[in-house]
Amino acid sequence: MADRAQKILGPALKARQFAPAYYFHGDDDFRKELALKHLLDAAVDPATRDFNCDVRRGAELDAEALGSLLGTPPMMADRRAVVVRDVPALRKDARAALERALRHPAPDVLLVLLAPAGAKPEKALCDGAVEVPFEPLREAELPDWITRWARRELGATVTEPAAALLA
Numbered sequence: 472m473a474d475r476a477q478k479i480l481g482p483a484l485k486a487r488q489f490a491p492a493y494y495f496h497g498d499d500d501f502r503k504e505l506a507l508k509h510l511l512d513a514a515v516d517p518a519t520r521d522f523n524c525d526v527r528r529g530a531e532l533d534a535e536a537l538g539s540l541l542g543t544p545p546m547m548a549d550r551r552a553v554v555v556r557d558v559p560a561l562r563k564d565a566r567a568a569l570e571r572a573l574r575h576p577a578p579d580v581l582l583v584l585l586a587p588a589g590a591k592p593e594k595a596l597c598d599g600a601v602e603v604p605f606e607p608l609r610e611a612e613l614p615d616w617i618t619r620w621a622r623r624e625l626g627a628t629v630t631e632p633a634a635a636l637l638a
Contacts, residue, residue: 476506476603484513489550490601491576494558494593496586497605503585505624506603507554514581515552523551529560534568537561541572545579552581559590573599613638 483489493510495503515524523545527536532555545551555561561569572582573596584596592602608616614634621629629637 474606474608476502476605479601479603480506480510484509487513489514489581491578491580492573492582492584492600493603494584494586494596494600495603495605496590496592496596497607498588499605499607500588503605505620506605507583507585510581510583511552511554514550516548519546519548522546523548524554525552526554526556529555529557529565530562532565533562534564537565537568537572541568541577541580541582550579550581552583554583554585556585556587558584558586558596559593570595570599610638 480493489510495506497503511520511524525540525543527540532540537555540553543551555569558569569584576582582600584600586592586596592604596602614631614637617634617637618629618631621627621634
């Protein structure tokens with residue numbers, strides 16, 4: 472995570488205080504996936520993740536299935552997470568159920584909506600969830616990002632010249 476996404480998610484991750492819903496969009500799918508991993512790691516207890524984390528694709532969901540996912544209480548935990556990938560693919564009935572859920576979120580469910588690269592941000596989702604944009608890094612930002620990412624994610628050191636070559 473970097474830039475606007477880091478500014479939005481960083482404090483929530485550190486404090487472990489989360490909004491009811493997040494909407495990830497933009498063209499940098501790698502950083503979206505990395506942010507999703509960090510968010511789920513912080514929000515859902517690893518010991519109960521199998522029970523309290525559901526990941527679905529938008530095209531697979533109808534209103535009833537989405538309502539069931541969002542209405543299921545957490546098991547042996549304070550919170551559960553529901554991730555909807557490819558949210559633009561939601562059918563009309565599921566879209567209506569999602570918009571209702573965003574207006575009246577369950578207090579013990581963290582909803583994460585992901586739009587694929589190339590999808591235009593949707594106003595209804597930007598208004599109903601915390602919008603987290605992931606725009607591609609500029610060429611000048613890449614070496615520094617690679618160095619920080621390698622240190623944080625891999626525990627490895629990448630020199631500036633090596634990061635410049637990778638970029």
